[in-house]
Amino acid sequence: MAKSSFPRFLVPLSTALALAAQAAAAAETCAPQVLREAAAKLAAPGAVLQKALAAAEPDPDLAPPLRQALGRLKPAVAELVDAHLRCMPAGQAPDLAVLAATLHTAANGVDVGKGNGNGNSDAAGENTLFRFEPAFIAEAGWLAVVAGIGIPCGSDAQLLLYAPRGGRWQRLLRWASADYARIDGAWEALQYRVSPRDAQGRRFVAVSHIRPWCSSAWSSIDYSVLRPAADSEKPQLLLQGSDSLWWGGEDFGRLSVDARHFELRFHAASIDSGVHSREFIRRYDLGGAKPRRVAPVAATPRDFVDEWIVSDWAEVRQWSAVPLDALQSRHEMLHALRQHYAPFEFGASSVCDGGAATQVELRSGGDEAALFFRVEGAAAADYRLSGISGAPDPECTATAAPE
Structure with a gap:
């Protein structure tokens, strides 16, 4: 009896002391x-x-x-x-x-709402x-x-x-x-x-x-x-x-x-x-x-x-389609132009393949010749650049909605 009651007494006491x-x-x-x-x-x-x-x-x-x-x-x-x-x-x-x-x-x-002593309210901080x-x-x-x-x-x-x-x-x-x-x-x-x-x-x-x-x-x-x-x-x-x-x-x-x-x-x-x-x-x-x-x-x-x-x-x-070599060389040129603050201007965007791709027109570096970027994917999570050309793709005929 004493053996069993002693632990029951000790644990609450130690817990109480710790809490105190x-x-x-x-x-x-x-x-x-x-x-x-x-x-x-x-x-x-x-x-x-x-x-x-x-x-x-x-x-x-x-x-x-x-x-x-x-x-x-x-x-x-x-x-x-x-x-x-x-x-x-x-x-x-x-x-x-x-x-x-x-x-x-x-x-x-x-106190919030009681003013700051200078006649200004602090109600809204x-x-x-x-x-x-x-x-x-x-x-x-x-x-x-x-x-x-x-x-x-x-x-x-x-x-x-x-x-x-x-x-x-x-x-x-x-x-x-x-x-x-x-x-x-x-x-x-x-x-x-x-x-x-x-x-x-x-x-x-x-x-x-x-x-x-x-x-x-x-x-x-x-x-x-x-x-x-x-x-x-x-x-x-x-x-x-x-x-x-x-x-x-x-x-x-x-x-x-x-x-x-x-x-x-x-x-x-x-x-x-x-x-x-x-x-x-x-x-x-x-x-x-x-x-x-x-x-x-x-x-x-x-x-x-x-x-x-x-x-x-x-x-x-x-985010680029293979083969990569051609895209890499284009990227190096355009990236360098941007680094030197060359002017860019977007032209029209056209829908390709029933909406599965978009063609984006861009003029760069003050050059009047345009480049045409083909972006695959109908949703933002799927975008991938598949090519850059100097002429528009005849299959991309529908005008995309303005961005």
């Missing part, structure tokens, strides 16, 4: 003084930033005091979010509106230095916070990702810009997607952002694909890239993921200045030993010809 210790540790890390100290770290560098924002003429080159202030602010904001999430139970969806308002008040020193966008990733059970800082001519943001451990939210990932000397080193319009689990039970996180500037909607879009580590905040970098971008109309790109693929679509310059901009597609298969770009690479036959010319041969050869 965890509660005491949580209470210590959630003390009001700890939260106040985390918020206080924003005051001095924040004042330097506020002064820069008030300048009549923003300077794209950051003065050393402002550069140092931003370098201090970004980790301090992350520590503030850490401190508040340590006070929240993990493993369930929090009230995101309350969390956003709490972080806003702690960082900016004002306007006229405040720090902004927070929390989200609960239900499938993964993760909590994400995009923490933004207002800077001259734009904003800078970082992604903070948390997972439940020991009953509390523990930071899994912090993805932020490095220190920068010009405002185009900042990360504006940051967006992210968390993938479903793959066959090995792993997830990845895809992130994109643009680079702000004071006077142009032409910019760069940077993208990264990360695999969070179980025992470290430093993720495995699966893929990283950068392209030019036209964000007119606030089109900052569109991210999508599945368990195996990453895709980013955005608008940037066409080789034909008369077209102005076209949709670019960056789609990668992440299921192999290293990322591999896969179709679709363009949304239309004309855009496919554009992409075929501007991309490196090592990449476009997989």
